[in-house]
Amino acid sequence: MSDEAELYRRAYERERDARKAAEQVVEDTTRELYRKNQKLEESLKQLKDQQRVLIQNEKLAMLGTLAAGIAHEINNPMAFVHANLESLADYLEPYQELVEKQAAALKLAPQEQAVAREEIARLIESADLEFFQEELPDLMSDTREGLERVREIVGNLRTFARTHSQERRSADLVAGIQSTLKLLNSQFGTDVSVMQSLQPLPLVNCNISELNQVFLNLLVNAGHALEGRKGATISISTRADKKFAYVEIADNGCGMSDAIKEQIFVPFFTTKPVGKGTGMGMSIAYGIIAEHGGEIHVESQEGEGTRFIIKLPIEGSEPSVKDAV
Amino acid sequence: MKGVVFNILEDMVTERGGLHLWQKVLDKAGVEGGYTAVATYGDEELFEIVGVVVEELGLPAEEVIGAFGVYMFGQLARRYPAFVDNCDDFFSFLESIDSVIHLEVRKLMTETQLPSIECIRQSDTELLINYSSPRKLCILAEGLIYGAAEQYGNKIKIDHPVCMHKSADHCELRVSLTNE
Numbered sequence: 001m002s003d004e005a006e007l008y009r010r011a012y013e014r015e016r017d018a019r020k021a022a023e024q025v026v027e028d029t030t031r032e033l034y035r036k037n038q039k040l041e042e043s044l045k046q047l048k049d050q051q052r053v054l055i056q057n058e059k060l061a062m063l064g065t066l067a068a069g070i071a072h073e074i075n076n077p078m079a080f081v082h083a084n085l086e087s088l089a090d091y092l093e094p095y096q097e098l099v100e101k102q103a104a105a106l107k108l109a110p111q112e113q114a115v116a117r118e119e120i121a122r123l124i125e126s127a128d129l130e131f132f133q134e135e136l137p138d139l140m141s142d143t144r145e146g147l148e149r150v151r152e153i154v155g156n157l158r159t160f161a162r163t164h165s166q167e168r169r170s171a172d173l174v175a176g177i178q179s180t181l182k183l184l185n186s187q188f189g190t191d192v193s194v195m196q197s198l199q200p201l202p203l204v205n206c207n208i209s210e211l212n213q214v215f216l217n218l219l220v221n222a223g224h225a226l227e228g229r230k231g232a233t234i235s236i237s238t239r240a241d242k243k244f245a246y247v248e249i250a251d252n253g254c255g256m257s258d259a260i261k262e263q264i265f266v267p268f269f270t271t272k273p274v275g276k277g278t279g280m281g282m283s284i285a286y287g288i289i290a291e292h293g294g295e296i297h298v299e300s301q302e303g304e305g306t307r308f309i310i311k312l313p314i315e316g317s318e319p320s321v322k323d324a325v
Numbered sequence: 326m327k328g329v330v331f332n333i334l335e336d337m338v339t340e341r342g343g344l345h346l347w348q349k350v351l352d353k354a355g356v357e358g359g360y361t362a363v364a365t366y367g368d369e370e371l372f373e374i375v376g377v378v379v380e381e382l383g384l385p386a387e388e389v390i391g392a393f394g395v396y397m398f399g400q401l402a403r404r405y406p407a408f409v410d411n412c413d414d415f416f417s418f419l420e421s422i423d424s425v426i427h428l429e430v431r432k433l434m435t436e437t438q439l440p441s442i443e444c445i446r447q448s449d450t451e452l453l454i455n456y457s458s459p460r461k462l463c464i465l466a467e468g469l470i471y472g473a474a475e476q477y478g479n480k481i482k483i484d485h486p487v488c489m490h491k492s493a494d495h496c497e498l499r500v501s502l503t504n505e
Contacts (some may be wrong), residue, residue, distance in 0.1 A: 008350050017359030172404045 016319075051287065058280050059213055063160070065220065069186035073153050077146030084143045087135075094127030104264055113298075129174070155310030156183050160212055170315055171208035171243055174198045180215045187223050197237040201245045202314040206292050207306070211312075214285040214296075218249045218308050227308060244294075246259050251306035256300040264298065326371045326460075327434065331360035333400045334371070335391060353377045365434055366459055368372060387464055391430065394468010395475065402406070402476055415477040416452050418501070419470070420444045450502040457495035464490060470500060480504075 101123065105116035124130060127202065156179045178197060188194060204211075226232035229252065237248045256264070263269045265286040270279035289296045294312035336346045351358040354373040361365060374391075378387045402409050408426050412418035423442045430439060440458030447453050456466050467483050474481040480503045487497040 007345055007348055010352075011344050014348075014351070014358040017357065018361045021359065023365050025361065055432035 005142060011188055044252040055210070055213070055284050055288070059160075062213065062216060062220070062281070063157075064099050066157075066183055066187070066216075070153060070157060070183065073186045074092075074150050077149045081143050081146040083152075084139050084146075089134045091122060091127070091129070094129060095125060095132070095282050096218050098123055098129060129267055152182065156180070156276070159209065166207070168205050168207050170203040171206055171211075171245060173201050173204055173206075173208075173211065173312070176208050176212050176249065177215055177236060177297065180212045180219065183216065184219055184223070187220065192223065192234060193233040195233060195325075198235070200241050201238050201240050204292075204312050205315045206312065207288075210288045213293070214288055214310070215247070215249070217281040219294060221254065222249060222251035224305070225251050225255070227253075229253055240314060243313060247310040247312075250293065250305060252305040255302040255304050256298075257302045257308050261298060261300050264295075326366055326368050327362070327365045327430070328343060328360045329362040329401075329404070330397070331366065331371060331374070332362050333377070333397050334374065335360070337396045340415045342381070347497060350374060350377045353381075364434070367416065377503065390462075390464045391468040391471070394470075395472040396468075397465075398472025400467045409476060415474055415479045415481075415502075416444075416446065418473060418477065419452060419454065439481060442466075446501075452500045454498040454500060455495050456498055457489070461489045461496075463490070463496040463498070466496075469496065470498065474500075477504075 032318050069263055075240070085274060096195065098120065100121050105113055105120065108116060159179060180197075181194065182247065219236075222234045226234070231252070234252045235248075239246050260271060264282045267283040268279040269283075272279075289310055289312070292312055294310060297309045299309070300306040331472050334345050338350060351374070354370075356373060357372050374394045375390065377464075379389045380426065382389055408429075409418065411425070412421050419442075423444070427439045427442075438459065440462070441458060441462070442478075443455040445453045445455070454466075454470075456463055463485065467485070470483060471481070482501055482503055483502070484499040485496065486499065487493045487495065
């Protein structure tokens with residue numbers, strides 16, 4: 001081979017070696033990338049699992065807070081259902097006697113009924129059965145109402161406590177808000193007036209159990225902010241535009257300073273004394289809303305009040321993953 | 326030493342003496358050759374090759390290495406224009422070497438040992454660079470700085486009062502903008 005050719009051969013060989021070395025680097029790097037990606041996916045899964053646990057714990061803590069109020073809620077109707085049934089029990093004996101005496105009297109010949117009639121009249125008088133007769137329909141409907149209320153409260157509680165659901169379904173946020181409000185009736189008592197301006201909302205594809213947890217959290221916080229406040233008001237309103245449903249929960253309570261406002265969504269941040277409040281409620285709420293493709297904002301003036309605005313995409317207009325990037 | 330430096334040296338040598346010279350240098354240095362920009366090779370391999378290049382060119386080592394520095398800057402700027410585009414002026418570019426450029430290098434190659442380059446502005450026209458590296462390539466650093474100055478259209482002079490080759494633990498490179 002000529003010198004020239006030999007030169008080019010040498011040069012070619014070196015170039016080829018360089019190319020192969022580069023290919024090796026590519027392979028190694030790709031392998032490393034794959035490995036790191038696997039690790040990241042594992043970490044992500046772990047984080048998501050932990051987040052689920054956190055949400056669950058927060059929910060349980062919330063349930064604990066509600067328990068006393070709900071027990072009271074259930075106790076009230078149960079008290080008068082009980083009282084009503086006691087009344088019924090009192091009247092049961094004479095009522096039964098009456099029916100028996102009437103049945104017996106009907107078997108007698110008309111001319112023999114006079115004594116029976118008298119006995120019946122006396123019974124009605126002494127047991128005050130006329131009065132009972134008048135009261136009976138109301139007794140029944142009050143009792144029914146009371147039990148209906150208990151059934152509803154239990155139903156709302158179950159909806160809230162339902163843990164298994166990871167799925168998203170079409171849901172009516174207004175119904176969710178209303179059922180959540182019912183859980184809180186006793187919490188607020190007569191000192192707080194709750195103003196609702198709930199315009200009908202289009203369906204939102206969501207985990208309604210999680211969203212109810214968010215609403216509940218905000219409402220409970222509002223209640224706390226209003227402690228001791230005269231003319232305490234919580235207002236809840238909903239509205240929608242073409243793409244989003246908006247839920248606003250506002251109170252005229254103690255409000256927050258700018259410094260606190262900046263921190264409220266930070267995990268473990270709380271202004272409550274030790275032992276009260278986990279400091280996780282708002283950060284979990286933030287996470288839940290974010291995962292639904294929505295946003296939560298807060299406006300507040302110290303001494304005047306606070307307003308939370310939740311924005312959620314309505315069904316059919318959720319952002320795709322592409323949009324989010 | 327990152328492979329790209331070998332590739333740039335090859336470019337410089339083949340520009341001066343053709344393919345022939347580079348192959349001869351590699352054979353004389355007793356190295357395999359075939360360097361890819363994305364891999365890392367031993368520093369000694371580079372020094373062997375530079376030693377042979379200096380011999381072949383028959384010039385003083387400092388001159389060759391300085392010229393290589395200037396040439397290398399131009400080539401690096403061509404291969405990675407973003408680093409130059411990001412900085413509006415010469416001194417900010419020098420300041421970005423440690424925080425930006427070397428950061429990028431570390432992302433790609435974790436085993437790379439990069440020189441430590443600390444910039445301290447003395448005035449509007451003077452920048453003090455504290456350079457330190459086990460490879461003591463302060464002459465190359467000077468060449469690169471001259472190359473960068475050319476890129477930004479500045480005329481400079483570099484004073485080198487403290488040097489690792491003179492038993493110091495680092496080098497002081499005082500870069501001053503001159504007005505001619």
